[in-house]
Amino acid sequence: MNVLRPSLRACLKHSYSRSYSTRPFVPPAALRNIDRGRWEEPPKPRPESPTFYTARSHYYDQLNSLETAIKHARSALTTYQLLPLPEFARKSLPPLVPVWMDKLELSDTLSSKLTTSRYRRVIQLLNELNEYRLIARTAGCDDLSDGIQSVVQLFEKTNQEAIRARGKRKPVEFDEYGRTYTVGKRKTSAARVWMIPIQQQEPASSEASAASEESNATTQPPVEPSSYHLEQLFRDPSSSASNPSSPITVATVLVNNVPLSTYFPVPADRERVIRPLKLAGLLGAYNVFTIVRGGGTSGQAGAIAHGIAKGLAAHDPSVETILRKSKLTRRDPRMVERKKTGLAKSRKRYTWVKR
Secondary structure: OOOOHHHHHHHHHHHHHHOOOOOOOOHHHHHHHHOOOOOOOOOOOOOOOOOOOOOOHHHHHHHHHHHHHHHHHHHHHHOOOOOOOOOOHHHHOOOOOOOOOOOHHHHHHHHHOHHHHHHHHHHHHHHHHHHHHHHHHHHHHHHHHHHHHHHHHHEEOOHHHHHHHHOOOOOOOOOOOOOOEEEEOOOOOOEEEEEEEEOOOOOOOOHHHHHHHHHHHHHHHOHHHHHHHHHHHHHOOOHHHHHOOOOOOOOEEOOOEHHHHHHHOOOOHHHHHHHHHHHOOOOOOEEEEEEEEEEHHHHHHHHHHHHHHHHHHHHHHHHHHHHHHHOOOOOOOOOOOOOOEEEEEOOOOOOOOOO
16 A cells, blocks of 8 residues: 555646646637737727716716706806896796606606606706796897707607696687687586677667668668577567567576576575676676586586686676686585495484494
């Protein structure tokens, strides 16, 4: 055993002394980079942006572009001697309300998830840039204002006009006969209201009236069907039976082609309908024709009053303040509370007896 030990030790020493190559595998496509038997790694492409190694390169690129735009806009306004702007001049500028993208939309635009602090940082820069745009537009610097607008509109919502129009009441339009068409609502009732002012005619003598009738018969053309329909629309049913050719001369309120006193037998409902006319002091000055659907008598009366108030504000803007303070031009938001499960009504409970 001792004789074999030196030979075994020499074999192990020879095996340990064998050197294995640690040279990495070189693919055939990279053989062109071998220079004089020495392998070199191919050069890496240079990043397009210095923020490439950050986790949010798109976000920081947009941030840098906004800061650069603000810097150029500030220098241009300083050259035009528009900055620094006094405080009283800044407050006198017309308001310019932008509609920026929300956090989710801006995250999709920047291809990076935004936190609240980062989103606020972007909005802060946009507000500053938008203020410079307002100053340039007011001062008449159209080129600078258009340049800032091209940058700002990338971060505004596409439906900004519709968003700005929310909460604004559309103006009431007049048709060819001078009528207004409004819609009133209350609870589950909806009323369509047409209003037309009564044209007061001065009383004339019998001879003058006879002469005018003869002149009208010879000079004026026959009445068109539309005008005849307008007269028939606001005709008093009681007077039309006796004299169907004479139009009404007093104000009439028709609800679904039925007189007001007939459609609403309860006096409280009739008072609710004509309350806008009384408050405005225009009782008897307009003919009203309404079509109401849905709900009960109380809801329908409130819907008609809402439509009448909006029509009066359109015909006579001076009474709009009175009607607005009386809360007649806005829709009454009160609704019937829904019934709950296990209760008799919305809040009433069933009778419970212990024994």
